[in-house]
Amino acid sequence: xxxxxxxxxxxxxxxxxxxxxxxxxxxxxxxxxxxxxxxxxxxxxxxxxxxxxxxxxxxxxxxxxxxxxxxxxxxxxxxxxxxxxxxxxxxxxxxxxxxxxxxxxxxxxxxxxxxxxxxxxxxxxxxxxxxxxxxxxxxxxxxxxxxxxxxxxxxxxxxxxxxxxxxxxxxxxxxxxxxxxxxxxxxxxxxxxxxxxxxxxxxxxxxxxxxxxxxxxxxxxxxxxxxxxxxxxxxxxxxxxxxxxxxxxxxxxxxxxxxxxxxxxxxxxxxxxxxxxxxxxxxxxxxxxxxxxxxxxxxxxxxxxxxxxxxxxxxxxxxxxxxxxxxxxxxxxx
Amino acid sequence: xxxxxxxxxxxxxxxxxxxxxxxxxxxxxxxxxxxxxxxxxxxxxxxxxxxxxxxxxxxxxxxxxxxxxxxxxxxxxxxxxxxxxxxxxxxxxxxxxxxxxxxxxxxxxxxxxxxxxxxxxxxxxxxxxxxxxxxxxxxxxxxxxxxxxxxxxxxxxxxxxxxxxxxxxxxxxxxxxxxxxxxxxxxxxxxxxxxxxxxxxxxxxxxxxxxxxxxxxxxxxxxxxxxxxxxxxxxxxxxxxxxxxxxxxxxxxxxxxxxxxxxxxxxxxxxxxxxxxxxxxxxxxxxxxxxxxxxxxxxxxxxxxxxxxxxxxxxxxxxxxxxxxxxxxxxxxx
Numbered sequence: 215x216x217x218x219x220x221x222x223x224x225x226x227x228x229x230x231x232x233x234x235x236x237x238x239x240x241x242x243x244x245x246x247x248x249x250x251x252x253x254x255x256x257x258x259x260x261x262x263x264x265x266x267x268x269x270x271x272x273x274x275x276x277x278x279x280x281x282x283x284x285x286x287x288x289x290x291x292x293x294x295x296x297x298x299x300x301x302x303x304x305x306x307x308x309x310x311x312x313x314x315x316x317x318x319x320x321x322x323x324x325x326x327x328x329x330x331x332x333x334x335x336x337x338x339x340x341x342x343x344x345x346x347x348x349x350x351x352x353x354x355x356x357x358x359x360x361x362x363x364x365x366x367x368x369x370x371x372x373x374x375x376x377x378x379x380x381x382x383x384x385x386x387x388x389x390x391x392x393x394x395x396x397x398x399x400x401x402x403x404x405x406x407x408x409x410x411x412x413x414x415x416x417x418x419x420x421x422x423x424x425x426x427x428x429x430x431x432x433x434x435x436x437x438x439x440x441x442x443x444x445x446x447x448x449x450x451x452x453x454x455x456x457x458x459x460x461x462x463x464x465x466x467x468x469x470x471x472x473x474x475x476x477x478x479x480x481x482x483x484x485x486x487x488x489x490x491x492x493x494x495x496x497x498x499x500x501x502x503x504x505x506x507x508x509x510x511x512x513x514x515x516x517x518x519x520x521x522x523x524x525x526x527x528x529x530x531x532x533x534x535x536x537x538x539x540x541x542x543x544x545x546x547x548x
Numbered sequence: 549x550x551x552x553x554x555x556x557x558x559x560x561x562x563x564x565x566x567x568x569x570x571x572x573x574x575x576x577x578x579x580x581x582x583x584x585x586x587x588x589x590x591x592x593x594x595x596x597x598x599x600x601x602x603x604x605x606x607x608x609x610x611x612x613x614x615x616x617x618x619x620x621x622x623x624x625x626x627x628x629x630x631x632x633x634x635x636x637x638x639x640x641x642x643x644x645x646x647x648x649x650x651x652x653x654x655x656x657x658x659x660x661x662x663x664x665x666x667x668x669x670x671x672x673x674x675x676x677x678x679x680x681x682x683x684x685x686x687x688x689x690x691x692x693x694x695x696x697x698x699x700x701x702x703x704x705x706x707x708x709x710x711x712x713x714x715x716x717x718x719x720x721x722x723x724x725x726x727x728x729x730x731x732x733x734x735x736x737x738x739x740x741x742x743x744x745x746x747x748x749x750x751x752x753x754x755x756x757x758x759x760x761x762x763x764x765x766x767x768x769x770x771x772x773x774x775x776x777x778x779x780x781x782x783x784x785x786x787x788x789x790x791x792x793x794x795x796x797x798x799x800x801x802x803x804x805x806x807x808x809x810x811x812x813x814x815x816x817x818x819x820x821x822x823x824x825x826x827x828x829x830x831x832x833x834x835x836x837x838x839x840x841x842x843x844x845x846x847x848x849x850x851x852x853x854x855x856x857x858x859x860x861x862x863x864x865x866x867x868x869x870x871x872x873x874x875x876x877x878x879x880x881x882x
Contacts, residue, residue: 278855279861335685337722344684350667352688527616
C-alpha cells in the first residue's frame with residue numbers, strides 16, 4: 215500500500231482518514247528495491263526477536279540494533295540514518311496489519327488520566343491494579359501501548375473529557391471534577407500521542423461519549439481533528455486511533471456571544487493561526503459542517519483567538535461551570 | 549535583588565548558581581516604577597486569594613484573572629501581555645523568599661518515577677498513598693509542587709538514577725531495574741521541570757546519591773548541569789532546586805575506549821553541539837574539572853557524539869549492565 219499523501223482518503227461513511235487502494239510492488243530483481251527488501255526483512259527479524267524475548271524498545275533502539283548487527287561484509291550505510299529504518303516499520307505495520315506497539319516498539323508517550331476506572335497492568339509477571347481515582351494530583355500516566363497486557367476495568371464514568379492543556383487538567387482535577395461529575399478526565403498534554411489516541415478510541419468503544427476541550431486556535435483545532443478523524447501521518451492505522459464520535463465542547467469563538475467577559479480576554483491570532491484556519495476551510499471533512507465554517511471564518515475576520523485558560527478570568531472554578539453547562543445543554547460542535 | 553545575568557554568581561563553596569548582591573530600589577514617586585509597584589501588589593493580592601481559597605492555577609491563569617479584574621478606569625494595557633506579569637512573580641519569589649509553587653502557582657510538570665518509596669499526597673481532603681513500586685509500565689507522574697501537602701515516605705532505595713530519555717526509563721523500568729538494584733528510577737523526560745529538580749534535591753537531602761545518565765551531547769550535558777548547579781533562569785531560587793552532589797554516569801566520550809562496539813554507533817555532532825561544547829569550556833564551574841574538559845574537547849575534535857540509546861546495540865538489556873558496572877566501579881564524572 216502506498217502511504218504517500220496522494221493515497222490518503224477521507225472515509226465519509228465512517229468519518230476518518232484512511233489509506234486508499236494504491237499499491238506498490240517490490241521485486242527482488244530491481245537492485246534498489248532488493249536493498250529495501252533486505253532492510254525490511256532485517257527490521258521484521260529484529261521485531262520478531264523483541265516479541266519473543268518479551269522486551270520493548272523504541273524505533274531508535276531498533277535503529278541502533280540494526281546498525282550494530284551489520285556484518286563487516288555489508289555496506290555500513292544500509293542503516294546509516296534512522297530516517298531509513300522508520301518507513302520500513304510503517305511498511306510492516308501496513309503489510310502485517312498490526313501497530314508498532316504490537317511489535318514491541320514503544321512510541322513517545324504523553325498524557326494523563328483521572329477518573330472512575332481501574333487499570334490491570336500485567337507488568338513484570340504481576341497483575342498490578344491501578345485505581346485512577348486514587349492517583350492524587352498526579353493522575354495516571356498513559357503508556358505507549360494500551361492494548362497488550364493491559365486491561366481497563368470498572369469503568370463507571372458517564373463520559374470522557376479530553377482537555378488540551380495539562381494546566382486546565384490540573385485545575386479540574388484539583389476540583390475533583392471527575393468525581394463530582396462521574397467522568398474520566400484526560401489531558402493529552404498538547405497534541406495526543408498514539409497511546410492517548412488509542413485509549414480515547416477504546417473508551418469510545420466502551421460506550422462513553424467523548425468531548426474535547428481545547429483552545430480556539432489553529433493548534434487546538436488540530437488537536438481535536440486529529441483525535442476525531444486521525445491524522446494524515448497515521449492514516450495507515452486509521453480506524454484504531456480515530457474517534458469520529460468525538461464532539462468539540464469549546465472554547466469556541468461563539469462563546470464570545472455567550473459569556474460577555476470573554477471579549478476582554480481574547481488575544482491576537484497569529485499568522486500561523488490565520489493560515490491554518492484558511493487551510494482547514496478547504497478540508498472536505500471540516501467544511502461540510504456549517505458550525506465549523508462559522509468558527510473558522512470568525513477567527514479570520516476578527517483576527518482574534520481565545521484560550522481555554524481565559525475561563526479562569528472571573529474565578530478559578532468557572533471552568534467547571536462552563537463544562538457542566540455545555541454538557542447539560544448539549545452545546546457541542548460536530 | 550537584580551535578577552539579570554550580570555548578577556548571577558557561581559557559588560564555589562556550595563556548587564550552585566545564585567543571585568549576587570546587586571539590589572534595585574523601586575520608589576513610588578517615579579511614574580514608571582509606581583506602575584510596576586501597583587502591578588506587583590495586584591499579583592500578590594491574587595496569589596494571596598489563591599492560597600486562602602486553597603486553589604491552584606498557573607501563571608497563565610493568574611494573567612487572565614489580572615486582565616479580567618482591571619476596572620474600567622484603569623489602563624487596559626497594564627497587563628496586556630503575560631510577559632508583563634511573569635517578572636513580577638519572580639520579584640515576589642525573591643522578595644518573599646518563597647517559590648511560586650508556595651503561592652499556589654503550578655509550573656509545567658514533566659517527569660516520571662518508579663522505585664521503592666511511597667507518596668502521601670494530601671489531595672481533595674484525603675491522604676492518598678501511592679506506592680511507587682506499584683505503578684506498572686506508567687510510573688508515578690512527578691507533580692509541579694513536591695513540597696506542600698505531599699510527603700515522601702518509606703524511601704528504601706540505595707540511590708537515584710536520573711535518565712534523560714523516557715525511552716530508556718521505560719527500558720530500565722521493564723527490566724525492573726529499580727527493584728533488582730533497590731534504587732529509584734527517574735526520567736525528567738528531557739530538560740528537568742522545576743518539580744523534578746526540586747524532587748531530586750529532596751531525595752539528595754534524604755541521603756541518597758544522585759546519578760545522572762544522559763546523551764553525550766550539548767543537550768544531555770545541559771540537562772546534567774542544570775540539575776547539578778541550577779540554571780541561570782532559576783538562580784534566584786538557587787539552593788532549593790540545585791543538587792551539587794549529583795554525579796554524571798554517562799554516556800561519555802570515554803566510553804568509546806571502554807566499549808569497542810560503541811565506535812560503530814557514534815553519530816555526527818551538530819553545529820549546535822560543537823558551539824555549546826565550546827561555550828561550556830568557558831564556564832568556571834565546568835572548566836575546573838579536567839574530566840569535563842577532556843569530554844568537551846574530545847567531541848570538538850572528533851565532531852562525533854554518542855546517544856544513550858546506542859547502549860541497546862548489542863542487546864536490549866545491555867544498558868542495565870552498563871549502569872551496574874559504572875556504579876560498581878564508581879566511574880562518574882564530577
